Amino acid sequence: MDLGGISPILLLASLMVASTPILLAALGELVVERAGVLNLGVEGMMITGAITGFAAAVATGSALIGFLGAAAGGAALSALFAVLVLWLRSNQVATGLALTLFGLGVASLIGQSYNGVRAPAMPDLHIPVLADIPVLGPILFQHDLVVYLGLALVAGVWWFLNRSRAGLTLRAVGENHEAAHALGYKVLRLRLLAILFGGACAGLGGAYLSLVRVPQWTEGLTAGAGWIALAIVVFASWRPLRLLLGAWLFGGISVLQLNLQAARVPVPVELLSMAPYLVTILVLVLISSGKGRAALAAPGSLGQPFHASR
Amino acid sequence: MNLNRRTLLASGATAATLATLGLPVRAQEGPLKVGFIYVGPVGDGGWTFQHDLARQAVEEQFGDAVETVFQESVPEGADAERAITQMILGGAKMIFTTSFGYMDATASVAAKFPDVKFEHATGYKTAPNLAVYDARFYEGRAVMGTIAGRMTKSNKIGYIGSFPIPEVIQGINSSFIHARKVNPDVEMVVIWAYTWFDPAKEADAAKAMIEQGVDVILQHTDSTAPQAAAQEAGNVITFGQASDMAAFKPSPRVSSIIDNWGPYYIQRIQAALDGTWASQAYWGGIGDGVVQIGEITEAVPAEVKAEAEALAASIADGSYHPFTGPLNKQDGSPWLAEGQVATDEELHGLNFYVEGISGEIPS
Numbered sequence: 001m002d003l004g005g006i007s008p009i010l011l012l013a014s015l016m017v018a019s020t021p022i023l024l025a026a027l028g029e030l031v032v033e034r035a036g037v038l039n040l041g042v043e044g045m046m047i048t049g050a051i052t053g054f055a056a057a058v059a060t061g062s063a064l065i066g067f068l069g070a071a072a073g074g075a076a077l078s079a080l081f082a083v084l085v086l087w088l089r090s091n092q093v094a095t096g097l098a099l100t101l102f103g104l105g106v107a108s109l110i111g112q113s114y115n116g117v118r119a120p121a122m123p124d125l126h127i128p129v130l131a132d133i134p135v136l137g138p139i140l141f142q143h144d145l146v147v148y149l150g151l152a153l154v155a156g157v158w159w160f161l162n163r164s165r166a167g168l169t170l171r172a173v174g175e176n177h178e179a180a181h182a183l184g185y186k187v188l189r190l191r192l193l194a195i196l197f198g199g200a201c202a203g204l205g206g207a208y209l210s211l212v213r214v215p216q217w218t219e220g221l222t223a224g225a226g227w228i229a230l231a232i233v234v235f236a237s238w239r240p241l242r243l244l245l246g247a248w249l250f251g252g253i254s255v256l257q258l259n260l261q262a263a264r265v266p267v268p269v270e271l272l273s274m275a276p277y278l279v280t281i282l283v284l285v286l287i288s289s290g291k292g293r294a295a296l297a298a299p300g301s302l303g304q305p306f307h308a309s310r
Numbered sequence: 311m312n313l314n315r316r317t318l319l320a321s322g323a324t325a326a327t328l329a330t331l332g333l334p335v336r337a338q339e340g341p342l343k344v345g346f347i348y349v350g351p352v353g354d355g356g357w358t359f360q361h362d363l364a365r366q367a368v369e370e371q372f373g374d375a376v377e378t379v380f381q382e383s384v385p386e387g388a389d390a391e392r393a394i395t396q397m398i399l400g401g402a403k404m405i406f407t408t409s410f411g412y413m414d415a416t417a418s419v420a421a422k423f424p425d426v427k428f429e430h431a432t433g434y435k436t437a438p439n440l441a442v443y444d445a446r447f448y449e450g451r452a453v454m455g456t457i458a459g460r461m462t463k464s465n466k467i468g469y470i471g472s473f474p475i476p477e478v479i480q481g482i483n484s485s486f487i488h489a490r491k492v493n494p495d496v497e498m499v500v501i502w503a504y505t506w507f508d509p510a511k512e513a514d515a516a517k518a519m520i521e522q523g524v525d526v527i528l529q530h531t532d533s534t535a536p537q538a539a540a541q542e543a544g545n546v547i548t549f550g551q552a553s554d555m556a557a558f559k560p561s562p563r564v565s566s567i568i569d570n571w572g573p574y575y576i577q578r579i580q581a582a583l584d585g586t587w588a589s590q591a592y593w594g595g596i597g598d599g600v601v602q603i604g605e606i607t608e609a610v611p612a613e614v615k616a617e618a619e620a621l622a623a624s625i626a627d628g629s630y631h632p633f634t635g636p637l638n639k640q641d642g643s644p645w646l647a648e649g650q651v652a653t654d655e656e657l658h659g660l661n662f663y664v665e666g667i668s669g670e671i672p673s
Contacts (some may be wrong), residue, residue, distance in 0.1 A: 010521050018514060108351060115353050116534075116557040214509045214535045215542075219351030220383060223508040254511065258518040261501040262468070264669045269502055 006263045011255065012139045016147055017213060019251025021046070021205040021222075023150045025229035026236070026243055027157055028201025034161060034238055035194035036174035036301035040096025041081055042202050043226025044103020049074035049203025050210040051107040054119060054217045063122040063211050067146065067204055070211075074203020075196045077103055082195040086188050089305040100226065107219075114217040122146075122212050146208050151244075153201070158240040170194060174299035177306045187306050202226065228276075235280045238298060250276045342583060344368065345402035346380035347393055349409035350507040356532030357506065357552040357569070358382065361408045361431075364571035371576050375583065386411025394419045398426050404582050406575070407431065409506070410475055416440065427582055432477055434658055436589050443574060446595030447477065448484035448657070449625045450567035451528070452632035453603055453618050454549045457565060458526040459489030459496050460614040461547055468499045468519035470529040470536060472506050474671045476660040478530050483664045484632045485528055488621070490666055498667045499524050509535035520546055537563055547609065554604040565618070566604030573599060593654060597626040633657065638665035 025042050032039050039045075049070035056069025081099050084090045122144045130141040160167040170190055172180040177187045209225070210217050228250055235249075236242035257272035346365050350358040365378050379402060384393045390412045394405055398419070404427040407416045413433035420428045420440040428440040436442055458467050467489055471478045482500060489496045499522060501515045512531050516539035519527060529536045529551045537555055540546040540562035548558065550566025574594065581587040594600035603622050606615045624630035635646030640663040646652060663671065 007521065014514070014517060014521075018510075021510070108353065111353065115355060118557075209510055214513050214538060216509075216534060216538050218355060218509050218533050218535070219353040220507060221509050223505070223510060225510065255514055255518070258501055258503075258511075258515045259521070261669075262499055262515075262518040262522045262524070264499065266670060269504065269672050273504060 006259045006265075009135055009138050011259055013142065014255050014259075015248060015252040016139070016143055018255045019247040020147050020150050021208045021213065022225055022229045022232060022250055023244065023247035024146075024153070024205035024208065025202040025226060026232040026247060027150070027153055027240065028198035028205075029229055029233050030236070030238060030240060030243055031157060031161075031170070031201075032194050032198035033233060033302055034174045034299055035170050035191050036177055036299050036304065036306075037085065037191050037195060038092045038096065038303040039078065039081055039099070039195060039198060040093060040230065041077070041099025041103060041226075042198075042229050043222055043224065044100035044107075045074040045077050045199050045202035046103075046206035046209075046226045046229075047107040047220075047222045048077045048103045048206065050206030050221050051111045051114065051217060053203065053207030054114060054117075054210040055110060057120050057207075057211055058114065058117055061120050063120050064145070066119070066211050067207050070203040070207030071200035072203070074199040074201070074206065076199070077106070078195045078199025078202070079192075081199075082192045085305065086191055086195075089307060092303050092305070104220075111217050111219060115219075117217065119211050119215050119217075122215075144212060146204065146212065149204075154240050154244050161240065171299070174301055177301045177304070181306070181308060187308075191306075202229070205229070231277070231280045234298075235283050237283070249279065341372075341375055341377040342404065342579070343377045343379065343400075343402045344404045344406070344579060345394075345397035345400075346378065347384050347390060347397070347405065347407045347409075347412060348380060348382045349384065349386060349411070350532055351382045352380075354507055354532050355534045355553055355555065358408070358532065359553050360569040361406075361571055364575045367572035368575050368579055372579065372583075376579060384412075386415075388415070390415035391419055395422075398423050403427065404579065405429070410473075410477065427587055429578060434591070436591055438589050441578075441589045441592070443578075443592040443594075444477070445569055445571075445600040446593060447567060447569075447601060448480040448632055449595045449622075450601045450603060451481045451484040452488045452625065453622045454528055454565060454567065455485035455488030456492055456618050456621055457549075457606070457610060457614060458485060458528065458547075459491065459493035460617070461564070461610065462489075462493065462496060462526045464523045464525045465493065465495045466497050466499055466522070466524045466526075468501070468516070468522075468524035468527045470512060470515050470519075470527065470531050471500055471502045472531050473504060474502060474661075474673070476658055479660045479663070479671065480657055481528075481530055482667065483660070486667055487637065487664060488632065492617070500667070500669055502672055503531055505531065507532045509533040512536050513539045516540060517543075534558065550604050556604070559605070560607035561609040563607070564609045565606040568602040568604050570600055570602050595625065596622055597628060639663070640665055640667060 025046050052073025053066040053070025057063050057066025084095050085092050127141045131137045169185050173187050173190050181187050232246040235246040253275050260267045348358040352362040381393050384390050406429045408431045410432045416430045417435045420437050430442050432444045433442050469482050486498045503511055503515050512533050513535040516536035520543045525546050527548045534555050537548050537558040540548045547564045548562040550563050552569050554566045554568050555563050631651040633652035635650040636648045637646040639645045
């Protein structure tokens with residue numbers, strides 16, 4: 001296809017940036033769901049992280065401290081969710097949706113005094129030598145710290161789930177919490193930790209929007225990114241490496257269609273915008289169809305409340 | 311227990327009777343309740359922010375005589391109908407729906423509540439109790455286009471469109487016509503974002519344009535994200551949309567189109583209070599004060615500033631219309647003959663680019 005003057009290097013570089021917020025949020029949600037908890041509050045945690053991170057960055061003048069504040073904000077909101085669903089055993093779907101609404105409200109409340117405020121700039125991590133490699137340099141090595149943090153987290157989560165004992169325990173809790181409990185694992189404690197991790201990751205993803213990508217605070221900043229993150233987890237069939245692909249696909253298509261338009265290549269915009277969702281539906285169909293079901297299936301205890309007495 | 315419940319029921323019934331009896335009296339004496347439906351959050355710094363400023367102006371003007379309620383971020387489409395209905399059931403006697411996409415929902419609710427007065431922004435469906443109001447944003451775009459054409463060095467001007475509706479197409483055409491008038495080499499790059507408000511997407515659209523060599527960005531979306539993207543790029547200028555976006559002065563934001571709805575809202579609510587309210591189709595421009603041109607900053611050379619201000623003045627006093635022939639359609643077929651001016655009807659249904667703009671309008 002004629003790309004009409006779009007530089008593929010710049011395109012891939014902006015793909016890395018565009019996919020980072022949804023990658024971070026989706027990765028957190030993946031761990032939460034592998035532990036058997038469905039938290040639909042990603043959007044709420046993201047936007048809460050976006051504003052707490054923005055506030056922390058403005059207060060301290062450091063974008064990096066801002067990201068710490070974002071992780072703390074996201075985790076704090078998810079702690080609320082954890083108490084409700086783990087100990088009070090409320091319905092996870094309803095609680096998650098409520099968390100989204102609550103998060104949007106809290107964020108807009110905190111954000112009242114931050115409209116039009118500028119965020120401190122993120123230090124550009126220009127990696128010496130590597131950044132100057134002709135093609136790969138701009139694509140891979142001229143980003144900020146958080147892009148690399150996202151990639152490192154993908155590798156870390158993959159290693160944790162597949163190669164570590166604690167990760168195996170977490171998966172066991174997600175697949176069958178009764179059995180895990182019978183073996184003496186602390187189901188609720190593990191789930192709490194997973195939920196907090198998920199909240200922190202969502203917060204980081206939100207702050208990446210408010211501190212790097214946009215970068216400023218406006219209400220409704222995340223504009224549905226949290227829901228896309230949820231879709232990516234399903235798309236990736238709960239696997240970290242596929243999740244990375246999914247995030248690149250979603251982020252890439254959104255950037256690509258804007259670039260195609262800017263280059264005045266006649267493409268049906270609506271179709272391209274729809275594409276990631278169509279692929280997600282396709283994957284869902286594949287998952288629920290018989291073949292390869294075991295390989296693709298969701299964690300066995302996903303969405304079910306746990307109580308030790310049963 | 312029984313007694314308690316009976317007492318409770320009895321007192322409830324008394325209260326209900328009192329309320330029924332008291333209601334007509336109260337409706338005459340109490341404040342007029344006016345509802346506003348917003349498409350974005352009031353903190354968007356753009357379109358909805360300006361509507362909310364106007365709502366605050368209404369509160370200030372009328373004091374206790376008017377009570378206002380609003381709901382933010384109401385999705386365009388079927389859910390809007392529910393939001394409007396809920397507001398009416400809550401006692402609102404007059405409703406302002408402030409986005410094009412509420413048109414069908416507003417018309418449908420208006421048919422159900424003939425006693426309630428409706429005002430729909432930027433639409434074209436009217437009814438005895440449904441008026442429409444709009445602003446001639448294209449007049450402001452003509453001024454922005456002039457500055458854009460003079461200021462661009464790469465001769466590429468970008469326009470972030472929201473949805474391919476007449477209002478946006480008017481803006482694209484008007485900016486382009488006036489940019490090309492002062493700079494025959496100008497090209498227009500249009501990106502359709504398919505959203506009124508999505509800061510991340512708007513930022514990405516602006517960045518995609520900048521990567522393509524665009525150095526002047528006009529936006530028809532509501533967040534300030536494109537301004538921030540332009541600021542980061544450094545050598546790109548932008549214009550405030552709907553709101554002044556003064557935080558980005560003096561550059562990248564070199565001027566702005568400000569929507570000033572306050573006077574219209576006050577006038578219409580006054581008419582409702584006086585009982586003189588009637589359905590109408592209002593379309594105000596620079597001359598009416600509904601469209602204001604924000605301060606042109608020192609980043610613009612003095613002679614360009616003077617040129618832009620002169621254009622704005624000639625539009626305001628009616629001596630110049632931004633769509634004056636000779637103008638051809640995109641395919642080269644004639645649209646307006648020499649000296650001919652586009653009618654409001656034509657503009658309300660505008661669905662084509664003028665000659666010189668490349669690319670297709672998505673259907």
